[in-house]
Amino acid sequence: MSGHTVATHLVASLAEHGVRKVFGVPSESFTTLMEALRAEPALTFVTARHEGGAAFMAEAHAAASDGVGVVLGGRAVGAANLSIGVHTARENSTPLLVLVGQMNSRHRGREGFQETDVAAFLGPVAKHAVEESDPRRVPDAVDRALQLALRGRRGPVVLSLPEDVFDHPADAAPARPATVTRPEPSAADAAALRALLSRAERPVVIAGAGVKQAGAEANLVAFSEAWQIPVVAAWRRHDVFPNDHPRYAGHLQMGTHPELVATVREADLVLALGARLNEITTQGYTAPDRRQRVVQVDVEPGQLGKTYPLVLGVHADALHTLRALGAPSAPRDPAWADQRRAAYLRVTTVEPAEHPDRVDNRQIVRALRAGLPDDAIVTNDAGNFAGWLHTFFRFPLARTYVGAASGAMGYALPAAIGAKLAEPDRTVVSVSGDGGFLMTVQELETAVRLRLSLVALVFNNNMYGSIRMHQERAYPGRVIGSDLGNPDLVGLARAFGAFGARVTADADFPAVLRTALDQPGPAVIEIVTDPEQISVWSTLTQLREGTT
Template identity: 65%
Template sequence: MTSAARTVSTVLADTLSAWGVNYVFGVPSESATHFLDALHEPERPEFVAARHEGGAAFMAEAHAAASGTVGVVLAGRAVGAANLSIGVHTARENSTPMLVIVGQMSSRHQGREGFQETDLPAFLGPVAKAAHEEADPQRVPEAVHRALVLASRGRPGPVVLSLPEEVFGVATTEPLREPVRPSRPRPSADDVAGVLAELAAAERPVIIAGAGVLRSGAEERLREFAVRTGVPVLAAWRRHDVFPNDHPLYAGHLQMGTHPEIVRTLSGADLVLAVGSRLGEITVQNYTAITDQRVVAIDIDPAMLGKSHPVVLGVAADAEAALTDLVRAAPDRAVPEKRAAWATERRAAYEEATAVPAAEHTDRVDSRQIIRLLRAGLPDDAVITNDAGNFAGWLHTFFRFVAPNTYVGAASGAMGYALPAAIGARLARPDRPVVAVAGDGGTMMTFQELETAVRLGAPVVLVVMNNNMFGSIRMHQERAHPGRVVGSELGNPDFAALAQAFGAAGETVRRDTEFGPALAKALMREGPTVIEVVTDPEQISVSSTITELRERAR
C-alpha cells in the first residue's frame, strides 16, 4: 500500500505494531469497521473478540501487566464505553499503560441526542489518566502517538481516545511516528544521601514495595538493596510478586484482613520506606498502621509524595533508577545487629502466620489445603490471576510467590477480573501455566469469557471457590447485623457442567484429596479447564466462621 492510499485506520494499526502491541481486545463495533479491517493483515495486531467490553478491558489490562507492553481495548459509542469503564478504572488503579479506543458517533450528528450519543471524554475522563476526542482525520495519527506516550510515561495509566466513525476510513499521508521510550528520572545525589541517612538512623526500618517497582522492572534491584541494607520488605496490596516470598527478608503481604503479626511489622517500624507505593487504604490498614513512623517515599509521580501520609523525604524518581543508585551508594558493611534481629523476628512472624501443615481431608474442603496444593502443583513461573472476594484471603495469605512476573491482580478490587485477566496473561505468556482463582460471585460476572478462551484455545485454568454467596458482603453483614442476611446468598449452576457446555473441561472438587489430581489433569490439557471447589459457607474468612462473627456481635 502506498503512503497516499493509507488511511487513518492503517496508520493506527501500524502505529500499534511499532509500539510492540500484538493484540487489540474488544467487542466489534460498526463505528470502527475500517479499523477492524486494517487489523486483518497478518503483520498487524490480532483482534481478540471478547463477549463483553468489560471482559475485553480486563484482558487488555492484564495482557499489558504480564507483557510489559501497552494494552489496547476497542469499544463502540456510549454503551461500549460504559461496559469497559470498569477496566479503565482497574488500569488506573493498577498503574497499567492502556490505550482505550472508542468509536464515536459521526461528528455530523453530535449535539442532537443521536443514537448512543454521549460526551465520551467527559464520561471516561474521571477514571482515566487522560481522555480526548479527535475529529480531524489528519490529526488522528498524532493523537494516537500522543496517547501512547502519555499512557506509558510517568505513572502509567489508561488513556482514552474517542474517534468519530467517519475518520477511520479517511486517507492520510501523515507519517508514522517512532515509539518513545518512557523516561526514567533518577534521584539527585542529595536524595540518595538523604534516603541512606534516614536508613542509617533507623533500628526497625521496613520497605513497602508497590506497583512502581513492578512497572519499572526493578524487582532485582529491590532484592539487592534489601540484602545490602538488611531491611525487611512488605508487599503492597496485590503486589505479591514484587519480592520473592521465600527470601529471608520478605515479611508479608498487606491485604484486607492482614494477620496481626504482619501488621505489627509495619506498625512497629520506626522508618517506612515506600518504593513505588501509594500507601493506600488497604496497604496501610485503613490508614491505621502508620502513625508516628518516619516515612520516606520514592515515586515516579510527584503528586503521590505525601498524598496519603506526611513524609520526611519525598523522592520523585523511577523505582529502578532510584534503587540502582541506592545500591551503588549504600555502604558495603555488615548490617547493624539490632536491624538484623528485627528482620529475623519479622520473617519468623510471617512464616508462623502463613504456615500450612499438610493435612489433606477426605471428607471436606479446607481452603488452606487447596492453596497449599495449588502451590505444590504449579511450577514457580506459573502466573496467578485472582478475583475479588473473601475467598482471596486464603490465596493472599498462604500462596507464596517466588518468581517475578507471576501475579496479575486488580488493585481496584474489581469482581469478574480473574478469568478475562487469565486469558490476557496467557496470550502474553504462552510458555507458562496461567491459573485464575475466583469466587462464585465474581466468576458469574464474566463467565461468558470462557467461550473466548475456548475459541482461542487458551489452556487457562479457572479455580472457582464456591460457597454460594457474596462472601465479603456476608461477612460485613454478620458483623453489623448478625443473622440478618439480605442479598448475599446466591444460587449457582453446576460449574463443571457449564464449562463443558462451553466446550471446556470441568471438574468438581468436594474434598482436599481431589484437588491435586484435578489440577494435574487441567495443566495437561490443550484447552481451558474449570475446577469448582465446593467450600464450607460457615468458614466465611481466613480467621472467622459465621458463628464466631455472630457471637462477637452479641
C-alpha cells in the same frame, strides 16, 4: 505514506509499539478500523463476549507482557461496558490504550444514536481522555495517547474517534515508540535517604507497582540483603519480592494478620518504594500511623505525601533510587529483619494435611502451590476466597501474579485469557469465587474458541462472601442480598466446551489439578467450600457472637 488512511495509520502505529493483540467487541462505529486490523499481519483482533471482559483481557495482557494493552469499544454502550477495565488499569498503573468508536461527527449534539461525551464520561477514571474529530490531527493524538500511557505513572488513556475519521487520508508516518526517561533521585535526596536508613534500627520497605514497572525486583533483593531490611508487598503486588527470600515479611491485604501488620507499625522508618500507600495497603491509613517517619519514592510527584506526611519525598524511579543508595557503609544487625521473617512464617505456613470429607482452603492453596511450576502466572478475582490465596500462596519469582488493585469482581478469568495470550508457554491459573466467576463466565467461550490451555479455580460457597462478612459484623444474623443460587458449574463448563470437575474434599484436589493442567483447552475446577468459614480468620458463628 500515500494511500494510507487514519485507520491504517493507527494500526501501523500500534504495530510499531509492539502491540500484537487488540481486544474488543466489534461495533459498527469502527468497521473501517477493523478492516485495517484484518489487513495487518502483525496484529490479531481478539473478540470477547463483553467489553468489560475485553478490557480486563487487554489490561492483564499488558501487565503480563510489560507492554501496552489495547481495547476497542463502540460509542456509549461499549464505552460504558469497558469502563470497569479503565478503572482497573488506572488503579493498577497499567498502560492501556482505550479506543472508542464514536458516532458520526455530523450527528453530534442532536441526541444521535448512542450519543454521549465519551471523554467526559471516562475521563474521571482514566489517566487522560480526549475526543479527536479532525482527521488531520488524529495521528498526533495517537502518538500522544501512546506516550501518555507509558510516561510517569503508567495508566489508561482514552481516545474517542468518530466513525467518519477513519477513512480519511493520513500522510503522517506511524507513531514510533519514544524513549521514556525515568527520573533519577538528586544527589541530595539520595544522601538524605541513606542517612535516614543508616540511623534507623527497625526500617521496613513497602514495595509497590513502581518496583515492578521499573524492573527493579532484583535490585530490591540486593538492597534488602545489604541493608538487612524486611520487605512487605503492597496490596496485590505479591510478586514484587520473592516470597521465599529471608527478607520477605508478607503482603498487606484485606484482613492482614496482626503479626504482619506489626512489621509496619513497629518500624521506625517506613520506605514506600513505588507504593501509593492506599487504603488497603495501610490497613485503613493506620499502618503506618501519622506519627511514624515515612519516606516515599515515586515517579509521579503528585503521589508524594498524598496520604501521609513525609520526612522525605523523592521524585524518582525505583530502579534509579536503589542504584543510587548502594550498600551501607557498615554492616547492619539482621535481628529486626529476622524477627519479622519469623513472624511471617509463623502465620502463613500450612502444614500438609488431607481431608477426605471436606475442603480446607488452606490445603487447597498449599496443594496449588505444590502443583504449579514456579513461573506459573496466577490471576485472582475479588472476594473473601482470595484471603486464603493472599495469605498462604507463595510467589517465588517476579512477574507471576496479575491482579486487580481496584478490587473488581469478574477480573480473574478474562485476565487469565489476556495473560495466556501474552505468555502462551507458561501455565496460567485464575482463582475466583462463585460470585466473581459468574460475572464474566461468558469469556469461557473466548478461551475455548482460542484453544487456550488455562485452569479456572472457582471457590463456591453460594454467596457474595465478603459482603456477607460485612453484613454479619454490622447486623449479625440479618442478611439481605448476599445469598446466591448457582448453576451446575461443572455442567456449565462442559456446555462451553471446557473441561469441568468438582472437588468436595481437599484430598482429591491434587489429582484433579493435574488432570486439568493436562487439558488441551480451558478447564474449570469447582471447589465446594463451607459457607461457615467466611474468612481466613473467622467463621459466621464467631462474627454473630462477636468473638473475632
